[in-house]
Amino acid sequence: MEQIETDGTTAALTGSARAVFRRLVEDGPSTRPQIGNALHLSRPTMSAAIAELERPRYVEMIGAVQGSFGRSAAQYRVGSGAGHVIAVDAGSTHVRVRVSTLDRRLLASRILRLPASQIAINEEVSRAVAAEVAAARAAALPGWGPLRVLGLALPTRVVGLGGDVISTRQEVVFSAFTPPPGVTLVLENNVNCAAVAEQHYGAARGASGFAYVQIGLKIGMGLVLGDQLIRGRNGAAGEIGHLSFPFAPGASPVPGEAEHYLGTEAFIGRVRADWPEIAGPSPIDTAELLSMAESGNADALRHVERHASDIGAVVATCVSVVDPGLVVLGGGLGASPLLLPGVREAANRLSYPVEIRNTLLGTDATVMGIERLAIEAAMTLLIGEEA
Amino acid sequence: MEQIETDGTTAALTGSARAVFRRLVEDGPSTRPQIGNALHLSRPTMSAAIAELERPRYVEMIGAVQGSFGRSAAQYRVGSGAGHVIAVDAGSTHVRVRVSTLDRRLLASRILRLPASQIAINEEVSRAVAAEVAAARAAALPGWGPLRVLGLALPTRVVGLGGDVISTRQEVVFSAFTPPPGVTLVLENNVNCAAVAEQHYGAARGASGFAYVQIGLKIGMGLVLGDQLIRGRNGAAGEIGHLSFPFAPGASPVPGEAEHYLGTEAFIGRVRADWPEIAGPSPIDTAELLSMAESGNADALRHVERHASDIGAVVATCVSVVDPGLVVLGGGLGASPLLLPGVREAANRLSYPVEIRNTLLGTDATVMGIERLAIEAAMTLLIGEEA
DNA sequence: TTTGTTAGTTAACCTGCCTAACACAAAAAC
DNA sequence: GTTTTTGTGTTAGGCAGGTTAACTAACAAA
Secondary structure (H helix, E strand, O other), X not given: OOOOOOOOOOOOOOHHHHHHHHHHHHHOOEEHHHHHHHHOOOHHHHHHHHHHHHOOOOEEEEEEEOOOOOOOEEEEEEOHHHOEEEEEEEOOOEEEEEEEEOOOOEEEEEEEEOOOOOOOOOHHHHHHHHHHHHHHHHOOOHHHOOEEEEEEEEOOXXXXXXXXXXXXXXXXXXXXXXXXXXXXEEEEEHHHHHHHHHHHHOOOOOOOOEEEEEEOOOEEEEEEEOOEEEOOOOOOOOOHHHOOXXXXXXXXXXXXXXXXXXXXXXXXXXXXXXXXXHHOOOOOOHHHHHHHHHOOOHHHHHHHHHHHHHHHHHHHHHHHHHOOOEEEEXXXXXXXXXXXXXXXXXXXXXXXXXXXXXXXXXXXXXXXHHHHHHHHHHHHHHHOOOO | OOOOOOOOOOOOOOHHHHHHHHHHHXXXXXEHHHHHHHHOOOHHHHHHHHHHXXXXXXXXXXXXXXXXXXXXXXXXXXXXXXXXXXXXXXXXXXXEEEEEEOOOOEEEEEEEEOOOOOOOOOHHHHHHHHHHHHHHHHOOOHHHOOEEEEEEEEOOOOOOXXXXXXXXXXXXXXXXXXXXXXXXXXXXXXXXXXXXXHHHHOOOOOOOOEEEEEEOOXXXXXXXXXXXXXXXXXXXXXXXXXXXXXEOOOOOOEOOHHHHHHOHHHHHHHHHHHOOHHHOOOOOOHHHHHHHHHOOOHHHHXXXXXXXXXXXXXXXXXXXXXXXXXXXXXXHHHOOOOOHHHHHHHHHHHOOOOEEEEOOOHHHHHHHHHHHHHHHHHHHHHHOOOO
16 A cells, blocks of 8 residues: 655655654754654654655755764754745735745745836736746756745735635736646735744744734735634735724725825825925935934934824724734834834723734745745645644 | 543543544434444444443433334433533623533523623622522532533633733622632633634534624624634733724824724714604613614614614724624624614625624523533543544 | 345454664763 | 763564454344
């Protein structure tokens, strides 16, 4: 009943072998005794598991580690048979690509700056993705093993097969880009990706629930509750840019108005309209406004404070709905420590106690998150049912 | 290595025995072949599992079922050794008690109407809970087996051992009520309980995620996402009464103001203030308002419509944050079909597509939900790790 | 009474882990 | 340079928890 894996499909592995493989993927190179102790596996079981995993080159020995006494221990890592993944962040200003093994050793990375900021995903972005993926694949070496999964982070809502694909613009990314056949495709919203990255590698490491709030050209949120990413029925969970606004007695709320009020365009517009002539030239964009505020400009500081307070009110709304306990601020404005105190004050004044932190990953968060999701999908392919 | 279970602690059961027991708890009496087919267990394994479960009386045979041909099949159900649970809904107007076996056979039930509507939980409620629980326990028969779990649904935030218990008032229920020693206690917010009940037995059966919105004296929400109840770091997930309000440019939002505006007190106040003198006497409470609206009174209908629209705006806020895809309306006003179209229209206009339904369980939802949670806790006690 | 069909038990086996005991390698002790 | 100490890896055997195969038991219809 031996299942010969000619291509990259699931080989029938024993439970302990799966656990060992997962451990090597998650925690990087380890010696046999380290793995055995961590997973509470006996040495014979470790021997059997390693033997199982070495046959399809899922793992490979990379050396021996000598302790103070005794025989040296063999060290293993994920092997070439496990293959690799390509992670792509198709953003509005850049296309970022990471090619990595399942244990996140970087095989190649590319960054393309788009000629102009693309407000929505379009054919230009699609062409750029096609070119970058082709370039990454052309550089492939035999030691990379098979390509298991291609992950794509998109600045749109993303719905699965059952959903209403038309209403999202997610298909536009394929207008000029044909994904390689036979490779599993993983699509995810870019803010959700950033949240995943913060959860595993960034400011939310160790938290079982938190909200990642992106504050930039658009505003959005990625929600992780009970250790799992919340996507929503229409892929719209966390679409706080779509909150209706204003919300007051007698007022007529307009859907999506929160984004128009809180996005950088409207924000910088209000700043410039309100800028006193004697204070010199008004800032041209939020980056300039931030640097003016950093150097102590009182008018700039006042506007940043005000915006932080507005963001805090939105954060408070989210806190009242899901009570995540932790909020990580990201995106162009959210990465700045200047907004942090204002958001923190407003959110805690208006709702339940919540910790607020800045991103630790910055612009790399999205591509790291889609990389993580691609690796998880590859693990499901290889050993089934990632725990 | 045989573990003799003298009291009610975990007996070391085999995996298949646990699965059989769980199946009997969840789906009620079944024959051996039914269970075996459903769980893909061979007949020898079924024999072993049943034998294991019969020794501690976790299951018992209750008869034989005859098919069209062949030998009749033995039918089993959960036995007295599995014990029972007590579920208590300590509400603001009633205290409801259900005593049931783990497979939800009702052993006893009690309803006490409180002398006056208690706006918050207090010693009066605590005394009532003590009396009702004592009465239920006094009626216990030997066939009920041991009391495994006491579940309490409370109209407060509920936090676990790690949390800030002081801020929640949840301890007030124990001011005059001492829970029976040695019995596992399960506390949960009453709206969350109602959500759990709708998820398993009511309007949200089969949905993997939805929001239960309670509209009555207070407003609140219970969130189920990815099949699990979302409680939040401070037990405040779904506390939409605590949303700050108003939320508009230049306005100063006040925390908790949403409840003051949307609760029945303020609502009926606005109705009475606005009531035209020629329309006759104004309604005294929302129940009267609803019945006037039902019989076609135009002024009553107008106010109900307006309120539905306000509720719809809050629902839209929740939909934009978590996109549950389904919202179940409950509570005194939420149970009425009159509000449904207005909420549905406003929510879908202001946010993403969302199905809106009325509760199917009404005032029983909370006690049924805490019963379910108590049973789940009892299962964890008996077989560990409820899947 | 025979026959066909379904229910349950017994026997034998398989998988996936374990412990016990032994063989092996490398530093430390002599 | 041998021997000891200590940790690494393998071999042998056992056990838990499932399987299939084959038999016995029970019951309705012919």
